[in-house]
Amino acid sequence: MSSSSDILQDDSALSRLDRLYFKLEEFFALLGGITILLLVFLAVTNVIGRWVFSLPVSGYIDWVEQSMAIFAFFGIAYCQRLGGHIRMDIVVSHIKGRWLWFCELSSTLIMLIITLALIYGSYLHFLRAYTNGDSSMDISLPIWPAKLVIPIALSVLAIRLILQIWGYSRAIINNCDSPVAVPLIEDAATQAAKEAATVAEKHGLNGEDESEGSIK
């Protein structure tokens, strides 16, 4: 379901900014991943605590629900940078040159507009919780930090979208075939080959040299 696209790079200001910003996005995604790991530990502790000592983690559901905003949103810009959000590219993959970049520019603009609207809406949602002092059901954790996660993550995404709009605009102006800092469209075969390559890498499987225990 998920895929990553190639991102080209060069010495331009845009490309340097793209790579610098990618470090921030990766950091956010890693925070999301670490939260997933913590969720796993929390749930295991909860189960074992309940089975063995009849002592579940206090406020387990509250903690899980509050932490979900982090892994559900923090990686959103990282995923966009790598072209990981699913889409249908059977039409755009047949367009070339300026028309293609124009198409990509339009779709990125649409995404930017909805993202900006949602930043404002989710910020209001956070503000209400903050001013009212809303708290969770069980152990009364304040809810506003989790709600603040959404406008923050979406703002990171908005800046990424602006960078991509910059990238596509440059591609239209320069009329180039392979612009930097934006995900490029790949056909099914390339995508598949790459998926296969990452799997092989993870397995330490190279070519057909198959011996038992070759998995790293």
Added chain:
Amino acid sequence: MSSIANWFGTMDSINIGLIVSGFMLFMVIIGVRVAFAAATAGFVGLVWIFSAKLGFEKGLLVAMKMAGTIPHSKVTTISLSLIPTFILIGYLAYHAGLTKALFTAAKRWVGWLPGGLGVATVFSTAGFAAVSGASVATSAVFARIAIPEMLKVGYQKSFAAGVVAAGGTLASLIPPSAILVIYAIIVEQDVGVLLMAGLLPGIVSALIYAGLVIMMATINKDLGPPVRKYSWGERLESLPGTAPIFFVIGIIVICIYGGVGTPTEAGALGAFVILVMALRKGMRLGDLKEALIESAKLTVMIFTIIWGVLLYVRFLGFADLPTAFSDWITGLDQSPMITLVCILLAYAVLGMFMDAIGMLLLTLPITYPAVIALNGGVDVSAVDSAFGVSGVGCAIWFGIIAVKMCELCLITPPIGLNCFVVAGVRKDISVQEVFKGVTPFFAADVFTIAVLIAFPSIVLWLPSLLGI
């Protein structure tokens, strides 16, 4: 200018629903990411509907406020927390060395059958599916492990490739399946129940595949000759490596079916065991970091689709479009079963041209209520219904069939991704050969879907034990 505003303002909600849905389709076609196309359509629709009632400025503000609550409120619900745990299991399973162990064990147990290595491939992909929710990755892994062994003993290339491409599709039904979880959330059904419902159809699919392999290899002896018999000692020796898989399956079954834990807890226990296993196999910190980032990326992608589609669903509720569509469908002068088959065929055709999962999620808000209405409504009993399943049963049954349809799209030309993956891994096998090899399995899948439609009890038996 004011006449245009009037025209916008006076349009009835169903027409607004149709226009906005058409706009969404247009966005999807020009390549807007599916989640954002759905969210944009939902937002634009809400603005339109509220503007018509309250004037543009006030309507815009109300729509923004309403849309702004959805990402947080729809995502931070406890039942969704199992998604990342299952995803993490999938990424860690690579490092835990489970795939190779599974194939070795399956080979030793069933390799002596006609087409034995093919059968072993089917069973080991099914086993791997129990820890991984991703079809494409499963095919990629087994193309590396199973195809070389099959070719070594003289299997036909297209046959070997077809088995692997088809075997990969099993991941979507056998729990943990990411698609089933998303389906459950969008149609507001119990996630655990849907996961359990997928198990039996998944096993049936695997058995049908295995039966097909044996049959083909028996009829045509050159297709897939058997390998030597292994002693019972060798067979038993191969089992410990696969233990984590059985542990994970056991945990999921005990937690969900036995009611001693939530699906999230089952997923977390599974992830924990696989993590320990992967660390023992020498997974480095860098690998763990990479697995965590990849898990976060896939998790975000899935959650973004969920809230994006739910924003669209919120708008559809205001537009009354699902009700109108249901009324139209139920008013058709033909048997409900024919209508259902037409809907499924439409999915099969659409799935040839676009990502099947995205397509399913975008259309569910409209097709799902229609299917429920066809069956006789939410509260109908099995006896009074059109398809012989109760209201809740129909929700589960349709989910399993729709997901199976999506999987079918992974092995149909022109964009059957599983086939491209196998051809991508094996440079010596062309995509055409894979598609040729997978054709009998395509037929088997159509047969399976027909069986599931004719006998809903295969889907509903396990959930019925849970009291559904």
